[in-house]
Amino acid sequence: MTTLEGSPLGKSTGYPERYDPALLFPIARSDARQALGLTSELPFGGADLWTAYEISWLDALGKPQLAIGRFRIPADSPRIVESKSLKLYLGSFAQEHAAQTSELVRRIEADLARACGAAVAVVLASPADGRATRIVPLPGESLDELAITTDVYEPSPTLLAAHGPEVDETLRSALFRSRCPVTGQPDYGDLMIRYRGPRIDRIRLLRYLISYRRHAAFHESCVEQMFIDILHRCTPQALTIYGRFLRRGGIDINPFRSNFEVGPDDEARTARQ
Numbered sequence: 001m002t003t004l005e006g007s008p009l010g011k012s013t014g015y016p017e018r019y020d021p022a023l024l025f026p027i028a029r030s031d032a033r034q035a036l037g038l039t040s041e042l043p044f045g046g047a048d049l050w051t052a053y054e055i056s057w058l059d060a061l062g063k064p065q066l067a068i069g070r071f072r073i074p075a076d077s078p079r080i081v082e083s084k085s086l087k088l089y090l091g092s093f094a095q096e097h098a099a100q101t102s103e104l105v106r107r108i109e110a111d112l113a114r115a116c117g118a119a120v121a122v123v124l125a126s127p128a129d130g131r132a133t134r135i136v137p138l139p140g141e142s143l144d145e146l147a148i149t150t151d152v153y154e155p156s157p158t159l160l161a162a163h164g165p166e167v168d169e170t171l172r173s174a175l176f177r178s179r180c181p182v183t184g185q186p187d188y189g190d191l192m193i194r195y196r197g198p199r200i201d202r203i204r205l206l207r208y209l210i211s212y213r214r215h216a217a218f219h220e221s222c223v224e225q226m227f228i229d230i231l232h233r234c235t236p237q238a239l240t241i242y243g244r245f246l247r248r249g250g251i252d253i254n255p256f257r258s259n260f261e262v263g264p265d266d267e268a269r270t271a272r273q
Contacts, residue, residue: 013084017094021111025085029078032221036228044227044239044257046075048220049267054250055090055124060099067101067124068132069108070267075257077118080220087249136268138192138244140170143206152211155225159208162198162234170194171202173209174272176243181216189219189245190270191226194261197236219245223255231259244270 016023033042052069059065069090073080081089089111098104105122112120125132152159174190191209193200208229212222227241240258252273256264 013088016088016092018092019096019107020092021089021114023085023089023092024111024115025082026079026115026117027082029080029220032218033224036221036225038224038228042076043231044075044224044259045262046256046258047263048073048075048080049254049256049264050086051247051252051254051269051273052086052090052250053247053252054087055093057093057104058095058097060097062097065098065101066127067104068127068129070123070125070132071108071112072121072263073112073116074118074120075255077116077120079116081112081115083251083253084249087251134268135271135273136266137270138172138190138242139265140172140192140194143171143173143202143209144175146203146206148203148207148210150207150210152207153213153215154211155215155229156208156211157229157233159204159211160229160233161201161204162236163201164199166197167199168196168238169199171200171205173206174270175206176209176212178212178219178222179214179216181218184216185248187219187245187248188272189243190272191223191244192240192242193226193230194238194240194242194258195230195234195236196238198234200230200234200236219243219253220255223257227257244273246272 050071055067055069057065101124109122171193176189176191178187223241223243238260240261242256242264244254
């Protein structure tokens with residue numbers, strides 16, 4: 001593992017067609033988390049749910065096979081993998097032969113576990129399987145129709161406030177945008193906030209979510225910063241943040257962080273994914 005500057009992200013690269021696990025580029029979670037004041041005692045659990053739409057290999061007779069891959073990386077893993085390196089790694093199976101899909105699953109699970117430092121669950125589904133391609137909106141009441149005025153486009157936790165009676169509610173927004181910290185490209189996503197605690201001011205919450213618009217950070221860090229800010233500023237007893245980000249390079253990344261839920265009710269993609 002080396003620094004992010006050594007990753008293939010933002011660089012012109014070739015596309016190997018022979019299996020090579022060395023293409024995976026691990027990134028330690030610790031640096032981004034230290035910047036948020038997090039220690040090894042995390043205030044949340046959860047996982048990063050990755051979907052890869054461009055997986056192809058050859059069967060024993062040389063016929064191309066296709067799959068949609070779903071990877072679940074635990075939130076407490078010491079490392080993640082940089083997304084372009086995962087794209088290159090998956091592409092390296094293009095001319096590899098595998099008699100059974102299960103062979104590929106075992107190999108990918110082992111390689112990702114080695115890179116991430118934790119067990120990674122891998123599912124390869126046929127694109128013809130409707131369960132792999134379902135479109136379901138995130139649950140909750142949308143904030144996006146609220147009338148607001150704002151000019152804050154870097155994360156500002158002071159925008160957040162909670163008051164009034166305790167509630168148990170689920171909110172969502174499709175207005176989230178941040179930027180890749182390496183390339184500066186925009187990253188768009190849908191967010192779900194589920195909590196139990198003092199009622200969060202919805203206008204202030206929407207302004208807070210929009211404040212990430214020019215922020216340069218990976219999806220996982222954005223969701224974790226939101227979790228910490230809402231936890232500290234709004235003091236909910238229970239909190240879940242779930243982001244489903246638009247795909248790039250044939251991969252979408254969907255961080256789930258919660259202090260009371262194991263995972264999302266449904267891992268189906270959203271309409272924009």
